Amino acid sequence: MATVELTSDNFNEIVGGDGTVFVDFWASWCGPCRTFAPVFEQASERNPDMTFGKVDTEAQVELAQAFGISSIPTLLAVRDGVVLYAEPGALPAPALDDLIEKVRQVDMAEVRAEIERAS
Numbered sequence: 001m002a003t004v005e006l007t008s009d010n011f012n013e014i015v016g017g018d019g020t021v022f023v024d025f026w027a028s029w030c031g032p033c034r035t036f037a038p039v040f041e042q043a044s045e046r047n048p049d050m051t052f053g054k055v056d057t058e059a060q061v062e063l064a065q066a067f068g069i070s071s072i073p074t075l076l077a078v079r080d081g082v083v084l085y086a087e088p089g090a091l092p093a094p095a096l097d098d099l100i101e102k103v104r105q106v107d108m109a110e111v112r113a114e115i116e117r118a119s
Helices: 011-015 031-046 061-066 093-105 108-118
Strands: 020-026 051-056 074-079 082-088
Touching: 011 020, 011 051, 020 031, 020 093, 031 051, 031 093, 074 093, 082 093, 082 108
Parallel strands: 020 051
Antiparallel strands: 020 074, 074 082
């Protein structure tokens, strides 16, 4: 599956639902973002069971502000509406593949129980 453009109109529907979504916050002027883009795109093609979305921080300022994005690229991993990973930096392909596998293996029942205990 190719990457999906995320906007304020579709973000909550795509990222807040069931399933796994990786979100790349980027900008066209950002060199590391341009380097990471093909790595992200290739990962999306290798993992068709997940959604890979991109947020152009220049066009979607409100989304970038809502997530406190101060450095790009920033990658989010969201599963069943819960943010499991949020870090700036362009990952090399092996590190992204490793992260994808770790997110895939997370026990969401355990995560929800932790969230419940913390609230």
